[in-house]
Structures are given as C-alpha cells and as structure tokens.
Amino acid sequence: MIVTNIDHVPGQNIVEHFGLVSGSTIRAKHIGKDIMAGLKNLVGGELKGYTQLLQESRDQALERMIAQARQLGANAVINVRFSTSSVAQGAAELYVYGTAVKVQ
Amino acid sequence: MKYTPRQGETNFNVSPSSIWRELFVLLAGLLAILAGLYLVMGLVVDLVAERLSPEFEARLGAAVSPRFHVVGQDDSRQRCLQQLADRIQDRCVHLPYHFKVQLVEDPRINAFALPGGIIMVLTGLLDRVETENELAFILGHEMGHFANRDHLRRMGRTLVLLAVVTIVFGPDSSLNNLVTGAMGLAELGFSRQQETAADQFGLKVLKCFYGNSCGADDFFAKIPKESDPGRFGHYFSSHPENRRRISHLRSLSSSDCRPEILKPLPECIVKGK
Amino acid sequence: MTNLIIFLSLMVLGYLAGSWAERRHYRSIAQREAQWIHLPAVTLPQAGIAPGTVDHAHLVSGSAVISIDYFKRFLAGLRNLFGGTVRSYETLIDRARREAVLRMKADAVGAAAIVNVRIETSTIGGHGKRGNKSTTCLEAVAYGTALYLKDR
Numbered sequence: 001m002i003v004t005n006i007d008h009v010p011g012q013n014i015v016e017h018f019g020l021v022s023g024s025t026i027r028a029k030h031i032g033k034d035i036m037a038g039l040k041n042l043v044g045g046e047l048k049g050y051t052q053l054l055q056e057s058r059d060q061a062l063e064r065m066i067a068q069a070r071q072l073g074a075n076a077v078i079n080v081r082f083s084t085s086s087v088a089q090g091a092a093e094l095y096v097y098g099t100a101v102k103v104q
Numbered sequence: 105m106k107y108t109p110r111q112g113e114t115n116f117n118v119s120p121s122s123i124w125r126e127l128f129v130l131l132a133g134l135l136a137i138l139a140g141l142y143l144v145m146g147l148v149v150d151l152v153a154e155r156l157s158p159e160f161e162a163r164l165g166a167a168v169s170p171r172f173h174v175v176g177q178d179d180s181r182q183r184c185l186q187q188l189a190d191r192i193q194d195r196c197v198h199l200p201y202h203f204k205v206q207l208v209e210d211p212r213i214n215a216f217a218l219p220g221g222i223i224m225v226l227t228g229l230l231d232r233v234e235t236e237n238e239l240a241f242i243l244g245h246e247m248g249h250f251a252n253r254d255h256l257r258r259m260g261r262t263l264v265l266l267a268v269v270t271i272v273f274g275p276d277s278s279l280n281n282l283v284t285g286a287m288g289l290a291e292l293g294f295s296r297q298q299e300t301a302a303d304q305f306g307l308k309v310l311k312c313f314y315g316n317s318c319g320a321d322d323f324f325a326k327i328p329k330e331s332d333p334g335r336f337g338h339y340f341s342s343h344p345e346n347r348r349r350i351s352h353l354r355s356l357s358s359s360d361c362r363p364e365i366l367k368p369l370p371e372c373i374v375k376g377k
Numbered sequence: 378m379t380n381l382i383i384f385l386s387l388m389v390l391g392y393l394a395g396s397w398a399e400r401r402h403y404r405s406i407a408q409r410e411a412q413w414i415h416l417p418a419v420t421l422p423q424a425g426i427a428p429g430t431v432d433h434a435h436l437v438s439g440s441a442v443i444s445i446d447y448f449k450r451f452l453a454g455l456r457n458l459f460g461g462t463v464r465s466y467e468t469l470i471d472r473a474r475r476e477a478v479l480r481m482k483a484d485a486v487g488a489a490a491i492v493n494v495r496i497e498t499s500t501i502g503g504h505g506k507r508g509n510k511s512t513t514c515l516e517a518v519a520y521g522t523a524l525y526l527k528d529r
Contacts, residue, residue, distance in 0.1 A: 007421045014105045017424065019417045020478065020494060024117050024470055028453075030460030060462075064116040071112040079420040085498040087515055091453070091463050093470060097496055099419040101105075105425030107490070109414040117471045119464050123452070126464045130455040137458075 001066045002076035002103065009076050012103040018072040022097035023065030026087055027057045050092075057094040058082065065096050074100035149260035153253045158200055158220075161256065165220025172224060175207040182207045184372035185225060188236070189243050196312035197247050205243070217246045217255040236367040237319030241306045244313075248305025254298045300352065307356055318361035321353040387447045395446025399468060406475050413482040417490045418521060424490040432527040437491060438520035439480025442501065443473040445514070470498065473517035485523035494521035 002009050029037075033049040040047055069077050080098035087093045175182050185205040193203055201221030210226040217223055223246045233239050249255050303320075310317040368374075417424055445453070449465035456463045474496060485491055496519045 016108050018110050026463045026466045028457045028460050028463050031458045067116045072110045099421050107417045118467045
C-alpha cells in the first residue's frame with residue numbers, strides 16, 4: 001500500500017478512485033505517566049512517554065485507514081492528512097484521512 | 105481517473121472487543137488498585153495514630169464536635185454521666201485522657217468516641233438504659249476504643265482515603281461517589297475486630313468497677329434491629345450484628361448474673377427521663 | 378448509599394439510552410451513506426473532472442456535535458487511569474465524523490464531486506474545571522469544494 005501526502009503517486013498513473021478513507025484511534029496513558037509528565041512540565045523538555053504514545057496511536061490510525069482502503073480494492077492512499085485532538089483529558093485522539101485510489 | 109462507488113463492510117475505526125469485557129477488566133483493575141491503596145494507607149495511618157500527641161488529638165476533637173447538638177453543661181443527666189465516667193476512670197481505667205462525656209439530643213441509639221477523649225452519648229440510648237451496669241459498660245466500651253486508638257485510626261483512614269480518591273479522580277466525579285461508598289462498606293467490615301476488642305475492654309472495666317461483669321449484654325438485647333447501626337454507624341461506630349455480639353458477651357461475662365446484683369440507675373439520670 | 382443508587386441507575390439509564398441511540402444513528406448513517414455513495418468526496422484538488430466541464434464551484438460544509446452517555450464516560454474515566462485504547466470513545470468519534478461528511482454531501486445537492494475535503498475535530502465544554510469533565514462533547518466538521526458541471 002502506497003501512502004503519500006501529495007495528490008499523486010510519482011511515476012504512476014491513477015486509474016480509479018474510491019473516495020474518502022479514514023482511520024482514527026483514541027488512547028490514554030496510565031496515571032503514572034500522567035503524573036511523570038506533570039513533573040516534567042516543571043523543567044520542560046521532551047515528554048518521551050507522550051511522544052511514544054502519540055506515535056503508536058498514529059501508527060494504529062494509519063493501519064486502520066489502510067485496512068479500509070484495502071477493503072475497497074485500492075492500492076494507494078494519497079493526499080493524506082493527520083489531525084490530533086484531545087477528546088477527554090489525558091487522552092489523545094489521532095485521525096488520519098485521505099483518498100483511496102488505484103494506481104498503475 | 106474514474107470514480108468507483110464502493111461501500112466497505114467492516115468498520116475498522118471501532119475495536120471489535122465487547123464493551124462489557126472492557127467494563128469488567130477496568131473494574132477488576134480499579135478494585136486491585138484500591139485494595140492496595142487501602143492496605144498501604146491503613147498501615148500508614150495506624151503508624152501515625154500511635155504517635156499523635158494528646159494536644160493534637162484534643163484539637164481534632166474540638167474541630168469535629170460542633171457538628172453535634174450537644175445538651176448544655178448544666179443538664180443534670182449530662183453531669184451525672186460525667187460523674188460516672190470520672191469514677192470509672194479514677195478506679196479502673198488508666199489512660200492519658202481526661203474523658204469528657206457529652207449528651208447529644210438525638211433519638212437514635214448510639215454512642216461514639218471522638219478524638220481528644222470525647223465520648224458522645226445520644227439521648228436515644230440513655231432513654232433505653234435501665235441499670236448503671238449497662239451504662240458503665242457503654243462508657244467502658246468507648247474508653248476501650250480510646251485504649252486501642254480506634255477513634256484516630258478510623259477517622260484517619262476515612263480522611264486519607266477520601267483525600268487520595270479526590271486526588272486521583274477529581275473532587276466531584278462519579279467515580280468519587282462510587283469509591284466513597286465502597287470504602288464505607290470496607291470500613292464496616294474491618295471495624296468488627298475493633299468493636300470486639302472494645303467490648304472486651306468494657307467487660308474488664310465492669311469486672312473491676314462492680315466486681316462482676318453482669319449487665320453487659322442486657323443493653324444490646326433491647327436494641328430493636330432497625331435502629332442499628334444508624335447513620336453515624338458508617339463512620340463512628342459500626343457495631344457487629346447484635347445477636348452475635350450478645351452471645352459473645354454472654355460467653356465472656358460472669359455466669360451467675362441475678363438481677364439483684366445489678367445496680368439501679370443513679371437518681372439524676374432517672375429523673376431526667 | 379443514596380449516591381451509589383443514583384450512580385447505578387445513571388449507569389443503567391446511560392447504557393440503555395446510549396446504546397439505543399447509537400444503534401439508531403448507525404442505521405441512519407448506513408442508509409444515508411448508501412444514498413450518497415454516487416457523490417465522491419476526496420481530499421484531492423481535482424477528482425478526474427476536466428476543468429472545462431465545470432460550471433461553478435462553491436464551499437460546502439457539514440458539522441455534527443455529539444455527546445457520550447454516562448456509562449461510556451465512566452468507562453473512559455477508568456481507562457484514563459490504566460492507559461490504552463479508549464474503546465468507549467471510538468464509536469462517538471466515528472459517528473460524529475461520518476455524520477459531518479454526510480451533512481457536507483447533503484449541502485452539495487446536484488454536485489458532481491466534492492474536492493479538497495478537510496475534516497477537523499474539536500471538543501467543546503469540559504475543559505475549564507477539572508471536575509467538569511461531564512460535559513465533554515465533540516464537534517466534527519467537514520468542508521470541501523463542490524464542483525457542479527455545465528448542462529449539456
């Protein structure tokens with residue numbers, strides 16, 4: 001599965017498209033990490049626990065989007081956009097969407 | 105590029121697992137965490153309770169007692185109770201407190217211990233008492249709580265747990281309500297041991313004060329089932345079920361309890377009825 | 378004890394009403410998605426439509442605000458302690474997004490395609506005080522450019 005965030009796949013022709021596909025996931029950290037992050041906020045710096053959490057969530061969202069595209073018979077998802085929001089406190093919501101296409 | 109309308113069958117954006125499974129797993133985890141917290145905090149509070157100074161205790165008691173409708177100092181029953189408590193303490197109880205008995209205008213049948221040597225007796229209880237021995241046992245029982253420092257432990261546990269729960273879940277979350285309720289129940293189960301220990305202390309007081317331990321079970325035989333343990337029960341005096349308690353007391357108290365050897369109530373309490 | 382009874386009845390009420398509303402909403406979404414399936418919505422700047430054939434184009438959008446029931450909110454609160462995927466919020470977000478896209482399509486009656494679609498999510502309420510989490514609701518908005526073809 002080819003995933004790009006430009007509106008074509010370089011070197012290939014788009015022959016068919018299937019409309020929007022999207023993947024989303026919402027994850028929370030356990031309270032220990034929350035507390036550690038609160039402490040880290042005092043001194044600044046990278047919140048490793050959060051970085052990792054968001055990265056995992058993004059991967060899962062991508063997987064879900066790709067699964068949906070595959071189900072429609074596509075072999076590429078193009079013009080992909082990510083968006084992040086916080087639905088509940090301490091939980092991150094990752095959303096990724098794009099256009100499912102068939103390229104040759 | 106042509107458009108092929110196609111509808112996917114599976115919804116990949118929703119986990120396939122059941123929501124009931126989620127509820128079960130989460131609740132089990134929560135219970136495990138709370139049980140752990142309860143054990144650790146209980147140990148900490150027990151340690152602190154052993155070391156609190158009497159002055160600090162008196163201040164704690166003074167902070168709590170205004171919540172009750174105390175009958176004035178000039179009430180004859182109040183003075184009478186105080187005298188009885190003083191006599192018991194002089195002769196039989198050696199604890200670093202000056203016990204202060206306070207009568208609370210309340211129809212419920214209950215008595216409880218507050219930090220700083222305060223014993224609260226509800227008028228509902230006083231109205232049911234028929235002999236001095238019964239009254240002495242009740243006072244002895246509450247003094248037993250002081251001897252074992254139950255009053256501080258219980259208050260401490262409740263306070264600490266509320267604080268922890270509030271920190272973890274926020275001040276007025278629905279979880280907070282659930283946890284507070286669950287804690288009340290756990291507290292009730294735990295304190296049975298404490299009540300039994302206090303009963304034993306009360307029996308010793310009776311034995312020392314009157315030379316026999318009669319009359320201890322009479323009072324509990326009179327309590328109607330529905331009035332026990334009452335609203336305060338959850339926090340201050342969750343008493344074991346009466347039947348078990350009576351049989352336990354009977355097995356411990358003197359065997360030849362004729363009504364003649366029981367002392368009648370002092371005049372001043374009878375008059376106040 | 379009273380607190381516990383209120384809490385339990387709110388849980389049961391939340392679960393029953395929430396799952397009923399959710400099933401109903403999903404049925405309605407499935408039915409309307411089938412109805413609008415011939416109108417493509419894509420994130421691409423053009424969807425295989427030759428520039429010469431377009432008569433006019435304008436912005437279309439759709440949004441939906443959706444809230445979660447007591448039972449699922451309780452589950453999410455618990456999940457927050459342990460970490461992991463917040464199972465009970467997934468359907469909430471899924472429903473809000475699909476509803477927003479459907480409303481955007483309903484805004485584009487007669488169009489040949491909606492291009493350059495963007496979808497955004499935000500939470501309203503529940504972020505002020507910590508104890509006030511109970512009002513969490515979610516807004517999903519979808520917008521894009523609807524292309525209308527010339528009559529021939």
